[in-house]
Amino acid sequence: MDTIRHAIELGAVPEALQRATSSLLPLSPVRDSLEVITYPLEMGETSVRGAGFMPRVIGKIRSGATTAEDTQRAARELCALEVDLLLFAGGDGTARDVCSAVPAQFPCLGIPAGVKIHSGVYATNPRHAGELAGMYIQGKARLREAEVLDLDEDAYRNGRVGTCLYGTLHVPYRPLLLQNQKAPSPASEARQAEAIAADVVEGMQSGVAYILGPGTTTRAIAKELHVDKTLVGVDVVRDGKLIAKDVTEKQLLDLTERGPAGIIVTPIGGQGFLFGRGNQQIGPEVIRRVGRGNIIVVSTADKLRALRLQPLMVDTGDVEVDAVLAGYFSVVTGYKERMVYKVIS
């Protein structure tokens, strides 16, 4: 086996140390063929040594006072060293830090050690993270795109709690070893999204501006139209053309004054918010002008099942609009396939 350069990077969560150590134990048998690069002390070195590896340590930290910036810097530097796989331990915040520092295609994998984990980039438990890393290094696991979800800070400042999509990372994938509620196979996920896109595009009417919310499923609709969509932003298409990218609420208000419009949204994983988390640009006034009947909700069936078929939620900040949205939506789950799904406010 070739010598593999391999990296460990840690968020500064105390229990992360032990969890990261246990994640490395499955790699012990191939220890000598791995080169492990890590950050000092609690940001990796301690855990790596604890698992019996002799790591190459880079960077500098103030032990006991590390911050999100340290995580981001470490991820950037390890990425620049072209490690084969970037392992990080933590929760949604750590995943978000890594996501902001490395290109979306860069192979990463989360060791679950945080309090809240909604992101699909984490293995089911630390041992599985190590096993998955080992399989990936040996070419036995492929990469899949997984969502990075975290607290929606805009909503949180207004006293409302929920997750929103911050981006995606590419993580190794084997059935069973990734949190399987969140991980249908990449092939089935991609084909479901393509089928949804084919249905939605077929039903699009000329002259109508379609507001596309954030998410990988709405991005598949843009792809079907051969339009380049932002992943976490809100974009607008009309007659098959992109007419506005990463828009603000103000732009949408202007747009909805000028002509007919529709809204296409997908629930965000985690708690399943439809409106009010991660897509506040589509504010209550925009929704009121477009009208409930012109909202198309799309979701892969796997994503709804991952929500355990619990109701979707809306929290636009306007109780009247929320009341109008509550009830049942016919969610597009495939080509000529719908699930009648409950929405609550």
Add this chain to the structure above:
Amino acid sequence: MTHATPQKLGVLKPVSPKPALRRFHQASWDEPVIFELSSAGQRGVLPPEPEAAVVDAAGDVFDNLPAGLKRKTAPALPEMSQIHVLRHYMRMSQENLGVDLNIDIGQGTWGMKYSPKVNDQLARSHKLSELHPLQPVSTVQGILEVMYRLEEMLKEISGMDRVTLQPGAGSAAIYANVAMIRAHHESRGEGEKRTEVITSSFSHPSNAAAAKVAGYKIITLPPDADGYPDFEALKAAVCERTAALLITNPEDTGIFNPRITEFVDLVHKAGGLCSYDQANANGLLGITRAREAGFDVCHFNLHKTFSTPHGCGGPAAGACGVTKEMAPFLPTPTVEFAGNSYYLDFNRPHSIGKIRPWYGVTGNMLKAYAWIMSLGADGLREVAETAVLNNNYLLNKVLEIRGVSAPYATGKRRIEQVRYSWEQLANDTGVHSEEIGFRAADFGTHYWTSHHPFVVPEPMTLEPTESYSKEDLDEYVTILKHIAEEAYTNPEIVRTAPHNSTVHKIDQESFDDPDAWAVTWRAYRRKLLKNK
């Protein structure tokens, strides 16, 4: 040759108590696929050269074949001697957990039950196997009588006015029902308008699939908090576009929907029709009927409920029951009785046509007929009662095992099956349902791993039917309990299973990727051997 004498062996006594778990080990032959066993020039049977007189009389039979039907090259069949073919298939059969070998209640939703061998013998009799569907009707009065009488029995069991036995399987029967519903709407000029079919998450996916094949848009109802299909969602879904409701009851959770007549009434009010998927009829025989619930069409799986073996143990067979309003649309032909003889009616202008060549799977019809005749009406009800009793006994025993639960309808009894969840065990130990299945094979038992849709986490679906004894159920529970204990104390032994059987682990991701499929030897060579 010497024989062990009783003296040498000591006094033979039954082992008491019986061992809790079998020390099972399956045969493992490392057998290649049959094409790889081909050896040029080998033949199974060498027929003698025909005599000159025969050749003179018959001429070259190939001369009479149209040119377009003649192959340019010989088919690439494996060339093997008879004994090598026999050995190959004997070996394959030993790497199986067949229906006659193991307690297969783990194959929930399939209604695995004992199929009396005498019925198989009847179906194999030359009196049936040498019949040809093109024989004059006057020469096949016997089998037509069996068909007619079986239809009469299924009419009584379902309460419907007419039955067809033509569909070759459960999904074909569902498709026949959808096709009849479509024909009904077309006959009223509403074919264009009624474009949607409603089904539920826990109804068998064949309902959605068959309706999709028939061109309908599929609307699925999720379960409510109690596990019943969400009635409020149905209210939101039903409209002037509704062609039909296709629903199972009990669904694959084993929960019977007590509001089923309200579902049916709501759809009827909007002008839609209702189709009852009775694949799970085993717990209902003689107790409830499709007619009383208000359905327009229904179907049975003869190979589940009526004991014509299946699960790769024999061909399937479906039956559709319909109201008299739907009867004109039944597949062609129908079996009719003219007072003193039976005939096939092909003159049916409103029929949806054929669902399958000829009239259906006649061997299965004979087996189902024999099975029903051997039980009688009271016996059929006893089948349902025993199946439900077995299931609820099993439910109580399984729930004593650490780490398992039965989601939805907590505290309520189930009908004939239960979809359990190992979620707690998976959270505690990291051992997944699928891995429990691999370990179950080490004790010589089968454990099914397909539970679509995957709504219940870490699912396990058990259906004990009426065929299994209390000892069988106890043995199965003992195995599950043992595996759960292993998961908590020594999870590696479960995670690395099987150790004593020949289950091969498959890259499941390939199932979702048509590029990786190789359903023929030719495709396998093209896609997977091309680089070798």
